[in-house]
Amino acid sequence: MWCRNCNIELKDKKCLICGRDTVEDVPVEIDWCCNCQVPVLQEISQADKGICPRCGRKMKYMSADIRPVFLKRGCCLRYCLVAGLMNVLKSRCGL
Ligand SMILES: [Zn+2]
Numbered sequence: 001m002w003c004r005n006c007n008i009e010l011k012d013k014k015c016l017i018c019g020r021d022t023v024e025d026v027p028v029e030i031d032w033c034c035n036c037q038v039p040v041l042q043e044i045s046q047a048d049k050g051i052c053p054r055c056g057r058k059m060k061y062m063s064a065d066i067r068p069v070f071l072k073r074g075c076c077l078r079y080c081l082v083a084g085l086m087n088v089l090k091s092r093c094g095l
């Protein structure tokens, strides 16, 4: 469980610190590896956040917690979104 208010991982449905309801999944963010040229979804709480799992280099931070966007628009648009995002990221990396 995850408290969006405190940005911490919890085992309870309510946050022990602020008392708010927690969500089931930890938020994810997208980082971009300019070396591998792939977007990488990462959990915000993971220890090696920002490091590319393929090449071990530091990645560019791109977008936080994109999951609600997917949920709202449906899974079928996920591919289009990722494909569009990749084009944007490629231009940002100067490729
Ligand atoms: Zn909290």
Ligand SMILES: [Zn+2]
Residues within 6 Å of the ligand: 033, 034, 035, 036, 037, 052, 053, 054, 055, 056, 057
């Ligand atoms: Zn990489």
